[in-house]
Amino acid sequence: MSDGAVDRKGVPVRLDKVSFSYGEAPIAFDVAFAAAEITAIMGPSGSGKSTLLNLVAGFETPQSGRVLIGGTDVAAVPPAARPVSMVFQENNLFAHLSVEQNVGLGRSPSLRLTEADQAAIAEALERTGLGGKEKRLPRELSGGERQRVALARVLVRDRPVLLLDEPFASLGPALRDDMLDLVAGLHAERGMTVLFVTHQPQDAHRIGQNVVFLDNGTVAAVGSADDFFAGAGPEAFRRYVGESAGNAVSRDIARKPT
């Protein structure tokens, strides 16, 4: 990645001996995410991927340990005040509000928008390929377009950390690639720290610079994406990814957009 285009830097995210338990499965994370890089978080179902993002976003509170964003302990900071934006797999939009309003909520939670806000919203919609669809309702959009609206809102919110919780899992392969490229493009412009939960090795390899592999509620392995997909990852990761990954990777390497 060329650093020349980056005018705003992401901040590092760290989970310092965080423990958490929801029901029975205990969770213990001790991991750091490099600033301004895209880290793919992978692991089997129930390994704690979404919980990790929820802890960073502030939807869950650790039982012990600290969550540090940009070096600051955010324990007392409510979700909206954290320097974080998050895109969920679904329900990212309010069904009764227009595209424009849904994006506008990223600027003002009461939708009181200044002219500067309006300009930023229009620009974000243009950038995410939604120009001309400002007045539409979410139900008049395709699944991919809805996630574009969510990404446009991320742009106007302009926070240094972006959390992606399998946002493209329900899209078809081609559409998913387009969306990944869009995320990679936004990352190139804004340089935010991206934590990207995905089940798809291809996705992780397509835009991920690092990989954090979770297993059974702990961090099982950390490394660069290139190492992981070159077969240097841990045994558990290779078993999780299976045979298909190797093929997918070799096909995708040439198209990696960064």
Next chain:
Amino acid sequence: MQRADPRISAGIIALAAITLLIGGAFAGLLVEGAHDLSGAWAAFDPYLLRVVRFTLWQAILSTLLSVIPALFVARALSRHPRFFGRAFILQLFAVPLALPAIVAALGILALYGRAGYFAGVFSAIGGQGWPGIYGLSGILVAHVFFNLPLATRLFLEALRTIPADQWRLANQLGMGALSAFRLIEWPTLRAALPGVAGLVFMLCITSFTIVLTLGGGPAATTLEVGIYQALRFDFDPARAVALTMLQIALTFVVVLVLTRLGANVVGDTNLPVAPRRYLSVNGTETTLNAVLIVLALLFVVGPMAATVMAGLGADLGRLAGEATVRQATLTSAVLAFLSALLAVMLSLALTMARRALALNRRAGPKTLLEHTTDTGASFVLVVPPIVIGAGWFLLLRHAGDVFAIAPVMVVTVNAVMAMPFALRAVRPAYDAASERHERLCAQLGISGWARLRLVDWPSLRRPLATAFAFAMALSLGDLGVIALFGSDSVQTLPYLLLARMGSYRTEDAAGLALLLGLVCLALVLAADWLGREKVRNV
């Protein structure tokens, strides 16, 4: 994360208001009882025992007469999942739920009363003058009119839960109607029976208007009517306290038994939809079922038709011009509107608080507050409106003019009584919306007023309107509280109707009943329609 959520504060305020209303009533009763302890004891005389016995007796008979036929009508309807007019019959069976009791009572009198449409027929059969159906028979007919359709719909819903595969299997094994009933239908019905019978029993034991209008004398008086008479006619507060205490004890025991049986004390207004069935019904059974359904239909439609016919026979033009009628209509409309508004606000506050508490709690055990906002709310139904009214009546009679607070009592008591029904409309919608929006709102910092305006209001508009219309219909038709507090200066339509009946101006009463019935029906239909239209989700 654990800062005070305004939603929880709203719930606490709502609970405090409800507690004040019910607590005040109990305080009134206790103060009065302590004031005249010997008088209260002396009130436990043979007459009182007779009243208790009659209360139980009419409720048992009403329950049996409603529930047993309902079993077979429901079965007949379930054996024929598709025929012309089936949906319409089920719609008609929902109408009694919407009709104010006093309107139904009038319809029954117009049909079977001494001067009713059937009086000539009955006189010819009996060989002597038809005395009309006052007393126990009148009460029973009215209770069955209300509860047979209700029980039928509930049983039908139970039968609908039988998996289609069981029917396919029964068909393949060549089960006849009797074996299918014994092996498939009866086990399901038996499971639903205690709940349905319990609900009907509860409704009959707390029935006020029917007994007041059709009871026709001291021989057929229940506890609730006794409370009313003690306060309004004999002015015997000690007796009122004794009767109220008995009524509370009785409903408490009934509800305790009901909850043990797993009964749903709130009832339901949903229409069962016919599923695909694999049935073979032979000719004899079809005829039998048809006869059953037609009989039940005639029984339910009769009083409704009589209400309409008698109402159209009234001098509606003159009634509409009468100042008293206009005033009562206006009073009813305003009070019912305020009552519905209050009911909706209470239920919304409780819903939001319950959800917020559940979200804060995560996996831990429920707190007492959450329990109270959850199931606790529907237990207000245990306290009959007459009891709350009587308590406040006794408390306030020392403080000045009791009748001056009539509007406040009517609005608040009816609002609290309608609240459990409103909750059922509002809560699922709010919880579903919250499920979708909660994290997004937290992430974007949308809270308080902005959240209500931008997020909650759009998804709650329709369910709130449903709850409002239903609460307004309930409040509009209520005769319980206004019977105690009504006076010449504050009259609602049901109160005026009762007064006209009392002074034998039957035609006027019929006209008013038609008006009241139509308005309530329109409101409930609106509530149903608003509730059915689904909000599209992303």
